[in-house]
Amino acid sequence: MPVTRRLFLRASTAAVFLAPLASSLAGCAASEDVPSVAFGARLPIPPLDAGTVENGVRTFRLAAQPGTHEFVPGKPAESMGYNGAYLGPTLRASRGEKVRVLAENRLPDATTLHFHGMMLPAAQDGGPHAMIGPGASTSPEWTVDQPAATLWYHPHPHGNTEKQVSYGLAGLFFVDEGPQAGLPQDYGVDDIPLVVQDRRLDANGKLTFDPSGNSLGTLGNSIAANGTLGAVLPVTTQRVRLRILNASAGRWFTFGFADRRKFHMVASDGGLLAAPLALDAVQLSPAERAEIVVELKAGESVMLRSFAPDLGRVNPPEAFGGGKEFDVVRLDAAASLAPSPALPAAFTELPAPAGTTTAVSRSFTFNGRTINNKTMDMNRTDFTAVPGGSEVWFVDNVSAYQHNLHIHGVQFRLVDIDGKQPPPERAGWKDTIPLLPREQNRIALRMPQWSDPEHPYMYHCHLLTHEDEGMMGQFTVVDPSAAGGAATPSAHQHG
Ligand SMILES: [Cu+2]
Incomplete structure (x- = not known):
């Protein structure tokens, strides 16, 4: 059976049988149950x-x-x-x-x-x-x-x-880009890389995959931080910066601390926010990053946890990784802590998203495993853009479950979600955004500056099963004044 036909059947089957499938998944969720892990x-x-x-x-x-x-x-x-x-x-x-x-x-x-x-x-x-x-x-x-x-x-x-x-x-x-005043920046001491992944492990501790289990692909039953289950971070300074990457294939995380203490988010995917942002949780879809700074008291322990993610209109959320809480890494503060600099009141002037009125606009509909009803074709260029061109993309998820969008070669800004201002944690530089069902995300981006008719950039869902199954497209960036250049922006293009 051709791939497109198979995918179509899978997508329509999922839609028709969503409710009973979901209840049966909820009933046999053993594979998703997280074994309790001793932290240490x-x-x-x-x-x-x-x-x-x-x-x-x-x-x-x-x-x-x-x-x-x-x-x-x-x-x-x-x-x-x-x-x-x-x-x-x-x-x-x-x-x-x-x-x-x-x-x-x-x-x-x-x-x-x-x-x-x-x-x-x-x-x-x-x-x-x-x-x-x-x-x-x-x-x-x-x-x-x-x-x-x-x-x-x-x-x-x-x-x-x-x-x-x-x-x-x-x-x-x-x-x-130079020293960052007020931010912890001693690697591995108070500036901590944190690669978080859900891993699906069998009884022998081996990695297993089951993309057929649900529409998101493989969801893990164990949480690894830098490859380790039940990890503990010894903290020796008053404040610690965690650079968190959700490197899971398909799971959403909502990171916060078990005692719901406030922390400050300082950076999103592409760099610093305009100012430190006080939060008690930050949600990351696969491939998104957040840098956070948290303060500890001497001698205390606090668990970094993933709370049940907000999956919008996903129904029921339990069938798509919702409703689950995980302990991720425990922070153990030493009996005495070295002082940390205070966070600055502001970091940087974040320019407004560029040129939304004069930009080329494009529309993308995410459905099943398709973008604009197409799956990835390595030999098809979906559109051609102008180097440095200002673009606005309207991105609709019409699936009943979540996707996300990653664009190669750029950092972009989220303009609005269903016409409403994005949450402040997503208002800075982004290269990946969540796409919850029945939501329209509008983004503004400046195309890469390099003209190259031969090599394309990708845009795709970063749920890795979806990406592998072809939920991806490609574009080239070509200077129209160069010989043979074909890029002509029009008022509205269907990507
Ligand atoms: Cu997807």
Whole structure:
């Protein structure tokens, strides 16, 4: 059966049988039940890797390789990692620097190396066209030119992303832009990388997958922080900054503390918010990031938890990862804490989303596994944009369950949701936004500045099962004044 037909059947079956399916899922949710984990293992901190400067280029080396990793002590599980058995080092570079990543594939399967959230030429972006065969290497190179942010890298091979990311191929990429007054910035001491993933483990502690279980793909029964279940972070300073990445394949998290204490969110996907934002919870869909700063008292312990996420009109939420709470990592404060600087009152002037009245506008409808009723075709360019062009996208989710949207090569701004102002935690720079059912998100973006008719950028759902099944499209950015340029913005284009 052709893929499109199969997907159509799956989508319509899901719609027709949604109610009974959901109740049966709720009734047999054993696979989603989280075994209770004793907290005590020290939270591992991924190695910080500033690379080496060679001929003026900050050069990193990453090898994707197979390994084994113990989620459950004494029970090794097959895994993959960069330069190790699971996850990868935290790469770090500053705005204005030229960087190069020498990437080697030691896996038996082809992979790619995508820089999520990075503003860079399409040819360096590591999307599904940039396959690295087993034993092969690649060396993308670009100049970092965007505000300080917590970005990440992971594979993006068409149809095989969920497996590779879930086995452990993911790492953080910090972009710096000078010292950040008032923010904890001592890596691994008071500036803590936190890669959070739900893992579906069997009785032998091995990773398993079951994308057929529900419409979101594989939902895990265990929560790993930097690859460790039941992790504890020893805190030695009055305030600690957590750079949280939801690296799950399909699960939404709503991070907060067990005692509902307030914390300050300081940055979203693409950089600092205008000012520290006091919250008691922040929700992240897969691939979104939030940097938060929390204050502790000497000697106390507090659990970072994921509360039941708000999934909007998803019905019933329990069938799609709703209703669940998880303990993620426990923070144990030392008997005496070193003082931390006070947070500044404001960080930066965030410009209003650009040019929403003069922009090219496009519409995207997310439904089942399709965007505008199409699944990914590696040989189809869905639209062509102008370098640096101002665009507004109207993004509708007409499915009964959640999706999200990630766009490569840009940081964008959320203008409104159903005509209403976005929540402040999503008002800053974003590269990924949640799409809840029956909601219309309007975003404003500035297209990448590099003209390249050959290499496309991707836009897609970042629920990895959906992405693998083709919920993705691609666009090129081409200067219309260049010879043969075909990009002509019109009033409204159907992406
Ligand atoms: Cu989706």
